[in-house]
Amino acid sequence: MYRATIKRRLLPWQLGLLAVVLLLWYVLTETGVLSPFFFGRPLAVATQLVDWFGSASIFAHLGVTLLETLLAFVAGTLLGVGIGLWLGLSPFAAALLDPYIKAVNAMPRVVLAPIFAMWFGLGIWSKVLLGVTLVFFIVFFNVYQGVKDVNPVIVDNARMLGASRRQLLRFVYWPSALSWVFSSLHTAVGMAFVGAVVGEYLGSAKGVGYLILQAEGSFDINAVLAGIVVLTVCALLLDHAVSRVERRLLRWRPGQRESGSY
Amino acid sequence: MAAVELRGITVSFAGPGGGHTAIRDVDLAVAPGEFLCVVGPTGCGKSTLLNVVAGLVTPSAGEVRIAGAPLSGLNGAAGYLFQADALMPWANARDNVAAGLVFRGAARDDARRRADEWLTRVGLDGCGDRYPHQLSGGMKKRVALAQTLVCDPKILLMDEPFSALDVQTRSLMENELLSLWSADRKSVIFITHDLEEAIALGDRVVVMSAGPGSRPLGSHTIDLPRPRDVTEARLTPRFVELQRELWHSLRAEVLKSQRAPGAD
Numbered sequence: 471m472y473r474a475t476i477k478r479r480l481l482p483w484q485l486g487l488l489a490v491v492l493l494l495w496y497v498l499t500e501t502g503v504l505s506p507f508f509f510g511r512p513l514a515v516a517t518q519l520v521d522w523f524g525s526a527s528i529f530a531h532l533g534v535t536l537l538e539t540l541l542a543f544v545a546g547t548l549l550g551v552g553i554g555l556w557l558g559l560s561p562f563a564a565a566l567l568d569p570y571i572k573a574v575n576a577m578p579r580v581v582l583a584p585i586f587a588m589w590f591g592l593g594i595w596s597k598v599l600l601g602v603t604l605v606f607f608i609v610f611f612n613v614y615q616g617v618k619d620v621n622p623v624i625v626d627n628a629r630m631l632g633a634s635r636r637q638l639l640r641f642v643y644w645p646s647a648l649s650w651v652f653s654s655l656h657t658a659v660g661m662a663f664v665g666a667v668v669g670e671y672l673g674s675a676k677g678v679g680y681l682i683l684q685a686e687g688s689f690d691i692n693a694v695l696a697g698i699v700v701l702t703v704c705a706l707l708l709d710h711a712v713s714r715v716e717r718r719l720l721r722w723r724p725g726q727r728e729s730g731s732y
Numbered sequence: 733m734a735a736v737e738l739r740g741i742t743v744s745f746a747g748p749g750g751g752h753t754a755i756r757d758v759d760l761a762v763a764p765g766e767f768l769c770v771v772g773p774t775g776c777g778k779s780t781l782l783n784v785v786a787g788l789v790t791p792s793a794g795e796v797r798i799a800g801a802p803l804s805g806l807n808g809a810a811g812y813l814f815q816a817d818a819l820m821p822w823a824n825a826r827d828n829v830a831a832g833l834v835f836r837g838a839a840r841d842d843a844r845r846r847a848d849e850w851l852t853r854v855g856l857d858g859c860g861d862r863y864p865h866q867l868s869g870g871m872k873k874r875v876a877l878a879q880t881l882v883c884d885p886k887i888l889l890m891d892e893p894f895s896a897l898d899v900q901t902r903s904l905m906e907n908e909l910l911s912l913w914s915a916d917r918k919s920v921i922f923i924t925h926d927l928e929e930a931i932a933l934g935d936r937v938v939v940m941s942a943g944p945g946s947r948p949l950g951s952h953t954i955d956l957p958r959p960r961d962v963t964e965a966r967l968t969p970r971f972v973e974l975q976r977e978l979w980h981s982l983r984a985e986v987l988k989s990q991r992a993p994g995a996d
Contacts, residue, residue, distance in 0.1 A: 621818075623814050623816045623817070623818045624818055624819075624820055626788055626812070626814070626818070627812065627814055627818035627819075628820070628831065628835070629788075629806060630786060630788075630806065630810065630811065630812040631811075631831055631832035631835050631879065631880075631883060632808070632832055632835040632836045632883065633831075633835045634835070637834075637835050641820070641823075641831065641834075641835075642820065645820070645822040645823075646822070648822075720822075721863075722821055722822045722823070722824070722863045722864075722865070723821075723865075724865040
């Protein structure tokens with residue numbers, strides 16, 4: 471409650487800050503201190519947004535990008551949770567795979583994009599797969615850590631109360647890992663978008679990334695910025711949805727934990 | 733036949749420098765319905781002893797018999813009240829208490845109903861919906877007690893369960909434990925470092941030697957009448973006498989454990 475009050479009091483200030491930045495941008499580009507060719511114009515960006523949404527021309531592109539993002543997000547999360555639980559509970563497999571997991575994680579996975587494009591063509595699947603590789607590792611490492619981090623006293627207690635291995639998984643390991651899953655999902659949402667947009671940059675015929683690439687090709691900085699605004703708002707909405715589910719599922723937690731950053 | 737019998741139990745842990753032996757050559761028997769308190773200086777392997785009886789630790793040597801049968805794996809006849817907070821933070825008090833019943837195959841609704849009954853018995857009527865972080869330390873211990881007792885274990889293992897509570901709450905909990913215990917007389921092994929607590933609760937007190945390689949030194953029968961009120965029992969002349977007697981056997985061990993910095 472206390473937190474909510476502070477949040478509400480801060481809101482006008484936060485909006486004010488946004489207004490100041492926009493105004494500064496407007497004044498600097500209108501007076502020519504910053505070149506509108508490189509920095510765009512706030513009003514032109516707004517006009518571009520109104521145009522896209524007014525003519526509904528954005529929706530075909532946005533739909534593709536969102537579909538890629540959601541598929542990558544869901545598939546990467548499921549894989550990450552599944553394999554994270556498995557390796558967290560079987561130390562031998564974890565020790566065996568450890569160097570490979572570290573290697574694949576250290577590899578800048580965006581470089582896989584051309585390979586995926588060769589394998590799956592220019593459709594949505596090459597983007598989904600790129601997103602999956604990005605999302606998977608974030609979720610996987612968090613679940614793995616979460617399972618290994620379970621308080622051993624709680625495990626012993628559940629065992630003494632008669633829990634079987636499966637019941638331990640369901641009643642102890644899974645709920646304990648869940649709070650880690652959610653803190654990773656906030657980061658994962660952003661990564662799913664990265665996968666989709668970067669994939670689109672590298673070769674596509676549709677999507678917001680494609681739109682941004684087209685605008686860049688014709689030096690239309692305002693359309694590039696408008697595309698970024700659209701992506702940011704979508705990522706925020708998805709993150710908000712994750713937060714809502716999180717609050718429902720993690721009611722037992724004393725306070726909201728800080729979420730990961732992008 | 734003893735409810736719990738330990739014969740020549742030794743537990744060694746591997747570690748740097750050859751590891752260490754927590755308890756050595758322990759013989760101990762608990763009669764059915766007996767309330768046994770184990771006292772010893774810090775680091776004397778009291779918890780290890782309890783973990784052996786629970787089946788959480790396999791002894792390096794020796795044999796554990798539960799009601800005459802050798803123990804292998806977890807001790808299904810025992811309920812364990814841990815020293816640390818062991819409630820599942822993601823489940824409310826009712827579901828925490830019901831957990832043991834659910835694990836043993838009871839239907840959820842039935843388990844929850846019986847959990848509510850037990851919450852009432854430990855004085856937490858109407859607190860079933862609260863999560864552990866919304867409960868005080870004493871209330872959490874009550875939930876943990878209900879969680880263990882709802883499964884109706886034949887043997888109750890308690891590892892300094894009240895050590896983190898303030899003095900008043902602690903006396904209250906001790907009295908409640910005694911009244912719950914007197915209802916169906918389970919065999920209890922109660923670990924504590926507090927001599928007064930041991931005398932006030934137990935039928936018998938076993939003093940452990942200083943670790944490492946700790947073992948029981950002697951067993952003292954506590955002949956204070958039951959039912960007992962722990963606060964009033966402490967004021968009787970017999971209590972003071974017993975306390976003096978036991979303190980003599982414990983003091984030497986406390987001094988020894990202080991001289992051995994390696995001990996835990």
